[in-house]
Amino acid sequence: MSKKILPLVLLFSILAFSQSKNPDSILDRVKEEFNKIDDYTVDVKIKVDVDFLKMPDREAKIFFKKPDKIHIESEGFAMLPKEGLNFSPLGLLNSKYSSFYVREDTLTGIETSVIKVIPLEGGADVILSTLWVDTKRDLILKIESSRKPQGTFVIDLDYLKTDKGFWLPSSMIFSFSIDRSILPRQFNFDADSDDKKAREDSTKTRTGKVFLDYSNYKINTGLSDEIFENKSNQK
């Protein structure tokens, strides 16, 4: 009898311990911190390191306005990861979700609380997210998410304190895996052996990283809605 009870006691103890911090209040503070920012513009340098995409490094300007308006301007073609583009936790946390405190962890010397977030709305792309939250500054330092059907992604964030005292990302590394089948195919495959190999490779899952370096933040300048009316560049 005692052999059966012991594991249950252990399980309840772990669950009780793991819920020792309130994940909702941690996430609420993160949201609250970000909600202080009404809008901003920032210059961003983009470097793509993806085996299925070869593109030159790019510079772009990102315009953000609450709650989730995004406009990007770039002289040339630029490709930016949708997730984390506005580095806003609001996209993930504004819809209904369930959160669980998991553990404490240290990221690059910073103590963080690890929280799992499960979206409860059926239409959400993300199935499960794990957040590493710096509870001293109320910032998300890392996000690990599983999406359907695109695969998983990890966002690593570094922050800088702006002139107005807000913490905003100074760099972001977006690492992802993606099913090759949802990527565009070549117009016509050549029939030689190399391309046959490429065709076989085309079924594999691909991975990649996008590096974003942010600078020159201009915060709460009262950006006009007209800036965001260009649908093609809007998230």
Next chain:
Amino acid sequence: MILTLVKIELLKIFKKWRTYIGFIAIGVLVPLLHLAMYLEGQHSLDFITRGLRDSFVLVGNLLNGYWISYIILNALTVHIPFLVALVAGDLLAGEATAGTYRVLITRPVSRMQVVIAKYISGIIYTGSLVLWLAIMSLVIGLIVFGTGELIVMSPDAIIIFEKSDILWRFVLAYGFAALSMSVVCSLSIFFSSLVENAIGPIVATMAIIIIFIILSAFDVEILREIRPYLFTNYILQWREFFYNPLNLDKILKATLILGGHILLFFTATAIIFKKKDILS
């Protein structure tokens, strides 16, 4: 002497109505494709990049003259051989049809010189047709759609080329396209040396190309073995200039094979024409 003969041959080529069919066809077709791209090109691009749009925000204009020229070059290099054969197939057989063979070889020029002049002028016609395609698709495309980055689907990656990294690729790609079309021209002249009516060489050239393309398309082990020996397998290798990094070995091999075919067809034509019993 050869230069004079080439000038005469070119004069003969460009005096014929059929010579302009190719130029007119490209002159009509390419603007139609431009119009279609102007109206629907963005949809095509959206369709191509739809998978990426699920995960990424794409900013910037990829619908530009370079991309449209690339698409047109993909579509037309398969069909240009017919326009080449239309003229090249007539170069020797046309003399027989017109009854000018004997007049041609009674002049103080050797049969070899006649064949060389025919080949050079045929290749000049082929080159001018490809140049016309370049002017119509690239130059007009850039005027209508402007410049920008070029998106290319290589077999293993999507490549975005910077504006400054594109033009030289097109110059080399059109040059390679001219070389591969010159093989078609040489094949047509070879067939033209065998018969006395131009229809035969034109049909035979197209039949060979169609058969080779079909053989290349079947992904069967036995056909895969013979594929490297079919010149049609190298016709579309101008695309290599739009891959990054360039596979110079592959490009050089394709260039040598196509050049070798031209030499082979020229030699065969020269031998046949030298021994030919001219009766017309």
